[in-house]
């Protein structure tokens with residue numbers, strides 16, 4: 001997803017439009033890896049204003065993550081807008097951009113939109129990943145996925161034939177009556 005910005009940098013044009021659809025297995029940012037369940041689609045523009053180069057793009061793709069309660073894989077469709085300045089690392093000063101989002105790039109000739117998407121995923125992911133609002137999760141005792149099966153904790157006790165001795169005595173008494 002490389003956008004050539006040479007003409008923008010040389011002030012030969014005011015804006016560059018782009019549109020991509022790219023297949024990828026995952027997107028990684030820092031030490032997070034996001035598995036993808038769909039191609040990444042993006043459409044937008046990079047334009048030049050008095051402060052620098054500004055990107056405005058709409059992205060959509062689906063991340064495959066695990067439900068935080070039952071650990072089943074969940075597809076999370078994401079659709080969001082990216083806006084911010086594109087700044088060469090050497091030119092960046094925090095004061096200049098403190099009121100804006102800024103994406104740092106190295107070099108001045110191209111921008112990899114995938115890098116910018118990678119930097120924005122975390123912020124757009126749901127706070128807590130759930131397969132459904134009322135996911136019952138896993139039983140902490142037997143590990144059963146309570147959405148699809150019953151808890152087996154009580155079964156275990158029966159299997160062991162663990163009858164309380166007091167009940168055994170009561171049983172004896174009833175038998176004798």
Ligand SMILES: [Zn+2]
Nearest residue numbers: 067070131135
């Ligand atoms: Zn779940």
Ligand SMILES: [Zn+2]
Nearest residue numbers: 139142151153
């Ligand atoms: Zn259980």
